[in-house]
Structure formats: structure tokens, C-alpha cells
Amino acid sequence: MNKALRPAVIAGNWKMNNTRPQTRELLEALKPLVAGAGCQVVVCTPFTDLEAALALTAGTNLHVGAQNCHWAASGAFTGEISAPMLAELGVEYVVLGHSERRQYFGETDATVNRRLRAALDAGLRPILCVGETLDQREAGITGEVVAMQVKAALCGVTAEELGRMIVAYEPVWAIGTGRTATAGQAGEVCGLIRQVAAGLYGQAAADALPIQYGGSMNAKNAAELLAQPDVDGGLIGGASLKAADFAAIVEAASK
Numbered sequence: 368m369n370k371a372l373r374p375a376v377i378a379g380n381w382k383m384n385n386t387r388p389q390t391r392e393l394l395e396a397l398k399p400l401v402a403g404a405g406c407q408v409v410v411c412t413p414f415t416d417l418e419a420a421l422a423l424t425a426g427t428n429l430h431v432g433a434q435n436c437h438w439a440a441s442g443a444f445t446g447e448i449s450a451p452m453l454a455e456l457g458v459e460y461v462v463l464g465h466s467e468r469r470q471y472f473g474e475t476d477a478t479v480n481r482r483l484r485a486a487l488d489a490g491l492r493p494i495l496c497v498g499e500t501l502d503q504r505e506a507g508i509t510g511e512v513v514a515m516q517v518k519a520a521l522c523g524v525t526a527e528e529l530g531r532m533i534v535a536y537e538p539v540w541a542i543g544t545g546r547t548a549t550a551g552q553a554g555e556v557c558g559l560i561r562q563v564a565a566g567l568y569g570q571a572a573a574d575a576l577p578i579q580y581g582g583s584m585n586a587k588n589a590a591e592l593l594a595q596p597d598v599d600g601g602l603i604g605g606a607s608l609k610a611a612d613f614a615a616i617v618e619a620a621s622k
């Protein structure tokens with residue numbers, strides 16, 4: 368496995384945080400701190416902040432993502448946002464299948480697959496989230512659960528399209544809990560995800576796929592997690608809301 372084959376990507380998942388003035392404040396603080404980053408840097412904002420974030424990051428090395436999209440291009444889906452709507456705004460990335468969507472909003476492997484299909488069709492770069500619950504880990508079925516989520520999400524996705532994707536391994540028990548997976552646990556499951564991708568698309572495509580770890584990654588633990596051979600970046604929740612903390616993780620990924 369060779370890390371040089373793929374870019375490191377640090378993405379902030381702001382979740383349901385930040386008004387437009389707060390978006391301005393955070394991005395203005397962040398821009399100079401990450402201007403020299405040696406990795407890709409993405410901020411995934413609430414829908415209402417996307418336009419402001421795009422304007423504030425124009426001409427910088429910061430990329431903008433959304434946190435979900437619907438599977439239809441348009442239609443009678445009150446309250447939803449489509450992938451073409453995001454693409455038209457200039458949004459590049461979209462988080463899909465986050466465990467909070469699965470847990471609170473009825474997201475299933477099947478709906479994640481449909482949303483992923485729509486995102487790819489619209490030219491977006493999906494960040495596909497997978498991860499086991501604590502019960503599943505304790506039952507010893509982490510590998511099966513994560514492999515199943517990856518395979519189900521990637522149904523109908525071509526190798527060329529995989530080249531536009533990022534997979535984020537986020538153990539549910541580590542998200543927002545302050546309880547991080549050990550570097551060994553993170554590395555093991557990210558390695559397994561790469562094996563699954565290799566089985567579906569061949570080793571070269573799998574070697575080119577950035578795989579992030581997410582779940583209480585912070586300025587202190589980032590370097591150790593990112594040193595794992597199959598951990599190519601991070602999807603950062605809480606620590607992405609503070610410019611200095613997020614910048615420290617970007618710096619750790621730039622080494």
C-alpha cells in the first residue's frame with residue numbers, strides 16, 4: 368500500500384452549526400491558517416451557508432461540500448435538496464450516509480446508494496460514510512457490517528466514478544463521544560475497506576481511493592491516526608468548528 372498514490376483529504380463536517388455570520392468568521396480565521404496546506408481541505412457546511420462559503424473561499428485552497436443530497440434531480444420532495452442544485456451552486460463535495468442520517472432520518476444502505484448515484488451523475492464528489500455501532504463491534508461483526516455498507520453503497524458505481532470518491536470510516540461509537548478508535552482499529556478497518564474496493568474494482572483503483580477516519584479526531588490524536596498506512600485523511604466534526612483545531616489537523620495531514 369502506498370500513500371503517495373492518493374491525496375490526503377481533511378474535511379470538516381460542520382453538521383447543523385454556524386449561521387452565515389459565523390461561517391464568515393470561521394472561514395476568515397481558517398483561510399490564512401491552511402493556505403499552505405499539503406493536503407486537500409474541504410468544509411461541509413449546512414445548505415444555508417453554502418453560497419456564503421463558496422464566495423468566501425473563491426480563489427483559495429479551500430473546497431466546499433454539502434452534507435446530504437436527494438436522489439431525484441427535482442420534484443415533489445418537500446424539504447429536500449438535489450444534487451444538480453448543489454452542483455449548480457458550485458459545490459464540489461457531498462457527505463452521504465453519515466451515521467446521524469442513518470440513525471435519525473431513516474437512511475438505509477439502499478437510499479445511500481441512490482443518493483450516491485445522483486451525486487455522481489451531477490458531477491459531485493461524494494464522501495461516503497460507513498461504520499459500525501458499538502453493539503456490532505462487540506459482537507465481532509465490524510468487518511462484515513462495514514464491507515456490506517461499502518458494497519451496497521457502491522452498487523452500479525463504475526471504477527472511473529470511484530476515482531471521484533472518498534470513503535470515510537466512522538465508527539458510530541466514536542462520533543461526538545470523545546472516544547476515538549485507536550490508531551490500530553482505524554487502520555485495520557480502513558485497510559479492510561481498501562480490500563473491499565480492490566475486490567470490486569481492482570488494486571490500482573483501490574490504491575487511488577482516499578479513505579478517511581472520522582470520530583473524535585482532534586488536534587492531539589490526528590497525527591497518530593493519520594500515520595496509519597490506510598488512513599488518508601479525516602472527517603472532522605466537533606474540531607472543525609474551531610479554526611485553530613481544524614488547522615492543526617490539516618497540518619498533521621500535510622506532513
Ligand code: PGA
Nearest residue numbers: 542543582583603604605
Ligand atoms: P466528531 O464527528 O469529530 O465530532 O466525532 C465526526 C463526524 O461525525 O463526521
